[in-house]
Amino acid sequence: xxxxxCGAGRDLLRADLSAEGLEVVxxxxxxxxxxxxxxxxxxxxxxxxxxxxxxxxxxAAGRAEIDDQGRLAGVHGFSLRPTRHSFAHDGVAHHxxxxxxxxxxxxxxxxxxxxxxxxxACGATLTVDIRNGAPExxxxxxxxxxxxxxxxxxxxxxxxxxxYCSRAHLEERVDVVGASGRVLTLAEAAELGRETWADVSHIxxxxxxx
Ligand SMILES: [Zn+2]
Ligand SMILES: [Zn+2]
Numbered sequence: 001x002x003x004x005x006c007g008a009g010r011d012l013l014r015a016d017l018s019a020e021g022l023e024v025v026x027x028x029x030x031x032x033x034x035x036x037x038x039x040x041x042x043x044x045x046x047x048x049x050x051x052x053x054x055x056x057x058x059x060a061a062g063r064a065e066i067d068d069q070g071r072l073a074g075v076h077g078f079s080l081r082p083t084r085h086s087f088a089h090d091g092v093a094h095h096x097x098x099x100x101x102x103x104x105x106x107x108x109x110x111x112x113x114x115x116x117x118x119x120x121a122c123g124a125t126l127t128v129d130i131r132n133g134a135p136e137x138x139x140x141x142x143x144x145x146x147x148x149x150x151x152x153x154x155x156x157x158x159x160x161x162x163x164y165c166s167r168a169h170l171e172e173r174v175d176v177v178g179a180s181g182r183v184l185t186l187a188e189a190a191e192l193g194r195e196t197w198a199d200v201s202h203i204x205x206x207x208x209x210x
Pocket of ligand 2: 101161
């Protein structure tokens, strides 16, 4: 795949995080992965102030979710909310902000998973079998938005990063010539996912399939 000129890849998630900030984010992902809604200071008790600051600024940029009780409810694509998109790993469903996340996260972690989402054109449920981080071959394609700015990741990127049954269904919904973005195969989406979550993919997650 040609390199992406902006928006996606490593820059999609980093948002200028320091090394310590990345540790805080990694701990947040572990909590969400375990379906635990925790206050920032409970996530990294050794850096309570930093955790509140990091998740607060990520939430303002649409890169984290804080619930009405002040607990971390989502970060870097992972969500405790029941969204349209998820991946199941080891018999447990994990919701994600977008379809790209549902394929890209298992790819980055190199795990077995089944991603589930739906096609915006026809409403069909789409599932993608992922083995050791590699998605099955199929005609399913991803619309990868490349927004001019990603000041709010969920609104400007995730809201439109959908999987479609086929390129034909994608073109029913997206003006691929005029809109800013690209059509990716599942293999390309997985490759971009590995790059996007590279900084946190060392996290120890549920055992099976690793
Ligand atoms: Zn469709
Ligand atoms: Zn997303």
